[in-house]
Amino acid sequence: MKLIVGLGNPGTDYADTRHNVGWRVAEVLAARWDAGPWKEKFDAAVAEARPAGEKVALVRPLTWMNRSGLAVRQAMAFWKVAAEDVLVVLDDLALDLGRLRLRASGSAGGHNGLESVISELGHDGFARLRVGIGPGPGPEAQVDFVLARFGPEEKPVIARAIDEAAAAAQCWATHGLSEAMKRFNRPKEE
Numbered sequence: 001m002k003l004i005v006g007l008g009n010p011g012t013d014y015a016d017t018r019h020n021v022g023w024r025v026a027e028v029l030a031a032r033w034d035a036g037p038w039k040e041k042f043d044a045a046v047a048e049a050r051p052a053g054e055k056v057a058l059v060r061p062l063t064w065m066n067r068s069g070l071a072v073r074q075a076m077a078f079w080k081v082a083a084e085d086v087l088v089v090l091d092d093l094a095l096d097l098g099r100l101r102l103r104a105s106g107s108a109g110g111h112n113g114l115e116s117v118i119s120e121l122g123h124d125g126f127a128r129l130r131v132g133i134g135p136g137p138g139p140e141a142q143v144d145f146v147l148a149r150f151g152p153e154e155k156p157v158i159a160r161a162i163d164e165a166a167a168a169a170q171c172w173a174t175h176g177l178s179e180a181m182k183r184f185n186r187p188k189e190e
Contacts, residue, residue, distance in 0.1 A: 001079050002173050004029060005059045007068050007090040007113040018133040019065060019146040021162060022089040022113075025131070026058045028166040042074035052174040065113040069120030076121075086126040087172050089165060090114055093146060095132025097154055098161035102129045102168055102181050127177050131165050133158070 006026030007019075014020050026047075030038070033049035035058060040046075045060040057079060061071035076086065090111055095101060105124045108115035118124045136145050150158050168184040 001081055002054060002056045002085045003059055003072070003075055003079070003081050003087070004056060004169050004173065005061065005068070005072055005075075005086065005088045005117075007065060007088060008060060009065050010062045014147070016149050017147050018091055018093070018150065021091040021131045021133060021158070021165075023060050024162050025089045025129075025165045025169060026060050028162060029169060030058050032166065032170070042071050042078060044071035044075065046075065051170060054173055056173050061113075065116075067116055068113040069116035069118070072117050073120040083121065083123065083126045084177075087169055088114065088117055088126060088128045089169060090128065090130055091133045091146065092130035093132075093134040093136030093142060095130055095134055097132050097134060098157045099132035100129065100161065100165055100168060100184050100186075101132075102172070102177070102185055103127065104177055104181075127172065129165055129168055129172070131158075131161055 004026060006022035008023030009019060030047045033051050035047035035049035038045040038047045043061060043063045045062060047058045049056050057075060059071060059075050061068040063070050090113055104127055108118055136142055168180050171183055172180040
Protein backbone atom coordinates (compact mmCIF):
# COMPACT_ATOMS: atom_id res chain seq x y z
CA MET A 1 0.00 0.00 0.00
CA LYS A 2 1.27 3.46 -0.95
CA LEU A 3 0.02 6.98 -0.28
CA ILE A 4 0.35 9.84 -2.72
CA VAL A 5 -0.54 13.10 -1.01
CA GLY A 6 -1.28 16.18 -3.11
CA LEU A 7 -0.99 19.33 -1.00
CA GLY A 8 -3.38 22.23 -1.55
CA ASN A 9 -6.23 24.24 -0.07
CA PRO A 10 -9.93 23.31 -0.20
CA GLY A 11 -12.54 25.48 -1.90
CA THR A 12 -13.17 26.87 -5.35
CA ASP A 13 -11.33 30.11 -4.54
CA TYR A 14 -8.07 28.13 -4.44
CA ALA A 15 -8.71 25.50 -7.13
CA ASP A 16 -6.42 26.89 -9.82
CA THR A 17 -3.87 28.67 -7.66
CA ARG A 18 -0.16 27.98 -7.60
CA HIS A 19 -0.48 26.49 -4.11
CA ASN A 20 -2.87 23.77 -5.38
CA VAL A 21 -0.53 22.11 -7.85
CA GLY A 22 -0.28 19.05 -5.59
CA TRP A 23 -4.07 18.63 -5.60
CA ARG A 24 -4.11 18.90 -9.38
CA VAL A 25 -1.49 16.14 -9.71
CA ALA A 26 -3.63 13.88 -7.47
CA GLU A 27 -6.67 14.63 -9.65
CA VAL A 28 -4.77 13.71 -12.82
CA LEU A 29 -3.65 10.43 -11.24
CA ALA A 30 -7.22 9.63 -10.15
CA ALA A 31 -8.44 10.12 -13.71
CA ARG A 32 -5.55 8.12 -15.26
CA TRP A 33 -6.00 5.23 -12.88
CA ASP A 34 -9.80 5.27 -12.97
CA ALA A 35 -9.68 5.56 -9.17
CA GLY A 36 -12.76 5.07 -7.09
CA PRO A 37 -14.77 8.15 -6.14
CA TRP A 38 -13.26 10.78 -3.85
CA LYS A 39 -14.52 10.19 -0.30
CA GLU A 40 -14.04 12.38 2.74
CA LYS A 41 -12.11 10.71 5.56
CA PHE A 42 -9.01 11.46 7.64
CA ASP A 43 -9.63 15.22 7.17
CA ALA A 44 -9.02 14.63 3.46
CA ALA A 45 -10.54 13.67 0.15
CA VAL A 46 -9.33 10.13 -0.59
CA ALA A 47 -9.55 7.99 -3.73
CA GLU A 48 -8.14 4.48 -4.11
CA ALA A 49 -6.60 2.91 -7.19
CA ARG A 50 -4.51 -0.08 -8.26
CA PRO A 51 -1.95 0.95 -10.88
CA ALA A 52 -0.01 -2.12 -12.03
CA GLY A 53 -1.58 -4.10 -9.19
CA GLU A 54 -0.14 -1.81 -6.47
CA LYS A 55 -2.78 -0.43 -4.08
CA VAL A 56 -2.44 3.35 -3.87
CA ALA A 57 -4.49 5.86 -1.90
CA LEU A 58 -4.57 9.37 -3.31
CA VAL A 59 -4.97 11.92 -0.53
CA ARG A 60 -5.91 15.61 -0.83
CA PRO A 61 -5.90 17.11 2.70
CA LEU A 62 -8.93 19.30 3.49
CA THR A 63 -7.31 20.87 6.56
CA TRP A 64 -5.84 23.89 4.74
CA MET A 65 -2.23 23.87 3.69
CA ASN A 66 -0.75 24.75 7.08
CA ARG A 67 -2.35 21.72 8.76
CA SER A 68 -1.87 19.12 5.99
CA GLY A 69 0.13 16.83 8.24
CA LEU A 70 -2.97 15.89 10.24
CA ALA A 71 -4.53 14.15 7.24
CA VAL A 72 -1.25 12.46 6.29
CA ARG A 73 -0.70 11.09 9.81
CA GLN A 74 -4.29 9.81 10.03
CA ALA A 75 -4.17 8.08 6.62
CA MET A 76 -0.79 6.49 7.39
CA ALA A 77 -2.08 5.19 10.73
CA PHE A 78 -5.30 3.80 9.26
CA TRP A 79 -3.57 1.89 6.45
CA LYS A 80 -0.40 1.20 8.47
CA VAL A 81 1.73 2.76 5.74
CA ALA A 82 5.45 3.20 6.38
CA ALA A 83 7.10 6.54 5.64
CA GLU A 84 9.01 5.07 2.68
CA ASP A 85 5.64 4.34 1.05
CA VAL A 86 4.50 7.99 1.16
CA LEU A 87 4.99 10.56 -1.60
CA VAL A 88 4.01 14.18 -0.95
CA VAL A 89 3.45 16.34 -4.05
CA LEU A 90 3.70 20.10 -3.57
CA ASP A 91 4.37 23.43 -5.20
CA ASP A 92 7.79 25.06 -4.87
CA LEU A 93 8.31 28.76 -5.55
CA ALA A 94 12.10 28.34 -5.43
CA LEU A 95 12.01 26.13 -8.55
CA ASP A 96 11.51 27.57 -12.00
CA LEU A 97 8.02 27.17 -13.41
CA GLY A 98 7.46 23.59 -14.56
CA ARG A 99 10.66 22.08 -13.14
CA LEU A 100 10.33 18.91 -11.04
CA ARG A 101 12.47 17.76 -8.13
CA LEU A 102 11.96 14.36 -6.52
CA ARG A 103 13.79 13.56 -3.27
CA ALA A 104 13.77 10.80 -0.64
CA SER A 105 13.75 13.23 2.31
CA GLY A 106 14.79 16.70 3.33
CA SER A 107 13.71 19.91 4.98
CA ALA A 108 10.45 21.77 4.41
CA GLY A 109 12.35 24.48 2.56
CA GLY A 110 9.94 27.14 3.82
CA HIS A 111 6.80 25.33 2.62
CA ASN A 112 4.19 25.40 5.40
CA GLY A 113 2.29 22.34 4.16
CA LEU A 114 5.44 20.24 4.07
CA GLU A 115 6.46 21.62 7.45
CA SER A 116 3.10 20.44 8.85
CA VAL A 117 3.68 16.92 7.49
CA ILE A 118 7.18 16.80 8.98
CA SER A 119 5.89 18.09 12.31
CA GLU A 120 3.00 15.60 12.51
CA LEU A 121 5.19 12.62 11.56
CA GLY A 122 8.14 13.73 13.68
CA HIS A 123 10.64 13.23 10.84
CA ASP A 124 11.31 14.11 7.21
CA GLY A 125 11.93 10.55 5.98
CA PHE A 126 9.31 10.40 3.21
CA ALA A 127 9.57 11.14 -0.50
CA ARG A 128 8.50 14.47 -1.89
CA LEU A 129 7.91 15.69 -5.41
CA ARG A 130 8.25 19.44 -5.80
CA VAL A 131 6.67 21.14 -8.81
CA GLY A 132 8.20 24.50 -9.70
CA ILE A 133 5.86 27.49 -9.68
CA GLY A 134 8.55 30.20 -9.55
CA PRO A 135 10.70 31.99 -9.51
CA GLY A 136 8.84 33.53 -6.64
CA PRO A 137 9.07 37.05 -5.25
CA GLY A 138 10.78 38.13 -2.05
CA PRO A 139 9.43 36.98 1.33
CA GLU A 140 7.07 39.94 1.69
CA ALA A 141 5.01 38.97 -1.37
CA GLN A 142 5.15 35.16 -1.23
CA VAL A 143 1.67 34.59 0.23
CA ASP A 144 -0.02 36.60 -2.52
CA PHE A 145 2.14 34.85 -5.13
CA VAL A 146 1.32 31.27 -4.10
CA LEU A 147 -2.40 32.07 -3.75
CA ALA A 148 -2.55 33.64 -7.23
CA ARG A 149 -3.63 31.91 -10.41
CA PHE A 150 -1.23 31.22 -13.26
CA GLY A 151 -1.05 33.79 -16.03
CA PRO A 152 -2.08 32.92 -19.62
CA GLU A 153 1.53 32.34 -20.72
CA GLU A 154 2.18 30.12 -17.69
CA LYS A 155 -0.86 27.85 -18.05
CA PRO A 156 0.53 25.58 -20.80
CA VAL A 157 3.85 25.25 -18.92
CA ILE A 158 2.20 24.25 -15.65
CA ALA A 159 -0.24 21.91 -17.44
CA ARG A 160 2.75 20.02 -18.90
CA ALA A 161 4.47 20.02 -15.49
CA ILE A 162 1.38 18.62 -13.76
CA ASP A 163 1.15 15.89 -16.38
CA GLU A 164 4.85 15.08 -15.97
CA ALA A 165 4.54 15.15 -12.17
CA ALA A 166 1.68 12.64 -12.42
CA ALA A 167 3.94 10.42 -14.56
CA ALA A 168 6.72 10.77 -11.95
CA ALA A 169 4.32 9.84 -9.13
CA GLN A 170 3.11 6.83 -11.11
CA CYS A 171 6.71 5.74 -11.71
CA TRP A 172 7.40 6.12 -7.97
CA ALA A 173 4.36 3.98 -7.11
CA THR A 174 5.10 1.20 -9.58
CA HIS A 175 8.92 1.23 -10.02
CA GLY A 176 10.26 2.87 -6.86
CA LEU A 177 11.96 6.09 -5.87
CA SER A 178 15.37 5.45 -7.47
CA GLU A 179 13.85 4.80 -10.88
CA ALA A 180 11.54 7.81 -10.62
CA MET A 181 14.45 10.07 -9.63
CA LYS A 182 16.55 8.76 -12.52
CA ARG A 183 13.76 9.42 -15.03
CA PHE A 184 12.36 12.72 -13.76
CA ASN A 185 15.17 14.66 -12.02
CA ARG A 186 16.80 16.33 -14.97
CA PRO A 187 19.14 19.29 -15.09
CA LYS A 188 17.58 22.62 -15.92
CA GLU A 189 17.18 23.06 -19.66
CA GLU A 190 19.09 26.00 -21.03
